[in-house]
Amino acid sequence: MGSSVGQETHVLMVALAFQGHLNPMLKFAKHLARTNLHFTLATTEQARDLLSSTADEPHRPVDLAFFPDGLPKDDPRDPDTLAKSLRKVGAKNLSKIIEEKRFDCIVSVPFTPWVPAVAAAHNIPCAILWIQACGAFSVYYRYYMKTNPFPDLEVLNQTVELPALPLLEVRDLPSLMLPSHGAQVNTLMAEFADCLKDVQWVLVNSFYELESEIIESMSDLKPIIPIGPLVSPFLLGIEEDKTQDGKNLDMWKYDDFCMEWLDKQARSSVVYISFGSILKSSENQVEIIAKALKNRGVSFLWVIRPKEKGENVQVLQEMVKEGKGVVIEWGQQEKILSHMAISCFVMHCGWNSTIETVVTGVPVVAYPTWIDQPLDARLLVDVFGIGVRMKNDAVDGELKVEEVERCIEAVTEGPAAAGMRRRATELKHAARLAMAPGGSSARNLDSFISDITIT
Incomplete structure (x- = not known):
């Protein structure tokens, strides 16, 4: 797995064209910056014209690649429509990027559940970068894998008792699980739970000290690896290249x-x-x-x-x-x-x-x-x-x-x-201690790097 000593390790990151998907991936790449690691961020062509000038700067930590989502350019891209289209064409179009370059690892957001199968088809190890709380992952996993009983999700005031979480009501659960969100979305999350069989690492934008009991509660099911907080280094007291300090892949021009x-x-x-x-x-x-x-x-x-x-x-x-x-x-x-x-x-x-x-x-x-x-x-x-x-x-x-x-x-x-x-x-x-050398998240990041670079 990965590259030989001295060779560059190429990581392909896959995200949808949403602010909340792109920026965690960018921060992930920045925190994994090493001389022998190279990152490509692939997203849908919809983002090509929307990304701000930050994406065009020569100092960015990632290359950008774009693939068609199968919808007409003027389509409003309702989430259900987008998911349905990507289910049909996403694998084929992403594969074209993979075939152009050797990648040692693929890291995907959870809302593209077809990506791990693409990685498996190309014999590339795959990680999920979970961009919600460890608590949310625990809820989704336990519901779709049927490891814990859940009440009728039509009744919003029904209580839900799950390990390491406060007593919840159905209205507190992620809304994508609820019948009111429709079958398409529910299918998407069920597909995500199923795709975990092709996933070697579940990396989470959180840190152990923040959600320790939840993380421990998942250790015998699908272990989750906190590698956050994925924020700009200056928030953690870390000096960085001034050209990148605090910059994101922004879809809108900010008012300074x-x-x-x-x-x-x-x-x-x-x-x-x-x-x-x-x-x-x-x-x-x-x-x-x-x-x-x-x-x-x-x-x-x-x-x-x-x-x-x-x-x-x-x-x-x-x-x-x-x-x-x-x-x-x-x-x-x-x-x-x-x-x-x-x-x-x-x-x-x-x-x-x-x-x-x-x-x-x-x-x-x-x-x-x-x-x-x-x-x-x-x-x-x-x-x-x-x-x-x-x-x-x-x-x-x-x-x-x-x-x-x-x-x-x-x-x-x-x-x-x-x-x-x-x-x-x-x-x-x-949070600062978690990302500092020797901290809980820093150790997890080092371990992940070691996994994808060992031959």
Whole structure:
């Protein structure tokens, strides 16, 4: 397996054209940077024109390759449609890239379950880079491999008891499992569970000290190998090439002026709000949160996509004009979270954002919507202990101003706020130690490198 001593080891990474898939792969390559390791990141042609100029720089740690997804250029690429098309043409089109160059290992995201079979057909060892929590992997595995009993997933308030996890309700499970998401998605996750037979390593963007009990609980089933946090080295106190410091493969141009604005704000005075790269806030939701910020008298930095929706809300316009806050369409989240002016993060609880807030030691207001976000919110609040959960009203299902105010106060000034900040600081230090030489994740990365380079 792998290359002979002195030869270069070539690793092919495969990801879909989503921000949350591409960046963990890029960070993975950066943390595995060695003189004898060479990385190629393959994704669908849809990403070719969307990737920012970062992808074109000569200092990037990976080569880029693109393969057709089988859909017309103007297709909106609904996730179900994309998965169905890739199930038909993905293997054939990816194989063309593999046949052009010798690869010693293939690393894939979990939502391309056809990739491990391609790797097996070419006699190339395969790893999955799991881009969600170890807890989410445990839930998926136990459900689809039928190792543990689950209740009727149609009934959202039914309880679910699983090893090393808090007592969950069905509504806390990853939404891709639920019948409401449709048969196509459920089929995709079942295919992922089945593809694990062709997978030699399950690498996870987490670290042992963060999810130790969950990791141990999987050791006799399908062992998971934490190799994170996969963040920019500067967040871990590691100096790196200035040309790459904090850079991502961004699909949108980021607004950098917000950093100058943050520099003028007092320490721990700004609420940072972002609901990720996919979800779009409704004008009503924006108005509710904006009113709560105004009532609390706190400054804010808010990512709203598309930006025009935020600009349509009068109370938000007024606050921006008064200098109480800044609205941007996209930003360098790692740099924002690590800024001393940030007091808390109102977030959707996607795993990449969850890891970044853990590494920067920022308490959270968790407002999840779908996929793994509800489970991540439970982890942030009930396991990691660094935040509170913001919930819609039980009667009309709408977010209320009072609820937003309650949550912001709880993480910034409330009686439990100091404990959340202390715990957040502890996890920040634990994350740095995990990736430092001799740390738990660093040892796992070294072991993986040894596996793929031994002949």
